[in-house]
Amino acid sequence: MSHARWSILLACLAGLFAAVPNTADARVDEPTELVNQQHCMFCHTSDAPFLAPSFRQIADRYRDVPDAKAMLEIKLRKGGRAHWGDTPMPLPSERGGPLSAEDAHTLVEWVMSQ
Structure with missing residues (x-):
């Protein structure tokens, strides 16, 4: 492949990747039905500690921890x-029932x- 074709290909790829949004920092909409079903707001708030840490504190603490999401999912399912x-x-039975x-x-x- 000629130098000119490589340059065009690289320019196209650079443009393609520049157009892809960075979803790692994208905010996810609140799953309100699940939050209400599991009574999350009885102990947590979005940004200030209450009976438990805020959702933002949890995100900040575990954001860069390998396998943290899997650990948190298990904790939600089992207490x-x-x-x-x-x-x-x-325990899930104390919060609103089993969680898939x-x-x-x-x-x-x-x-x-968060």
């Missing part, structure tokens, strides 16, 4: 010991986008 203060994550893996993923994606 768990306190990682912040003395308040553990309640897909719904846990949806909630974690939303929290991590």
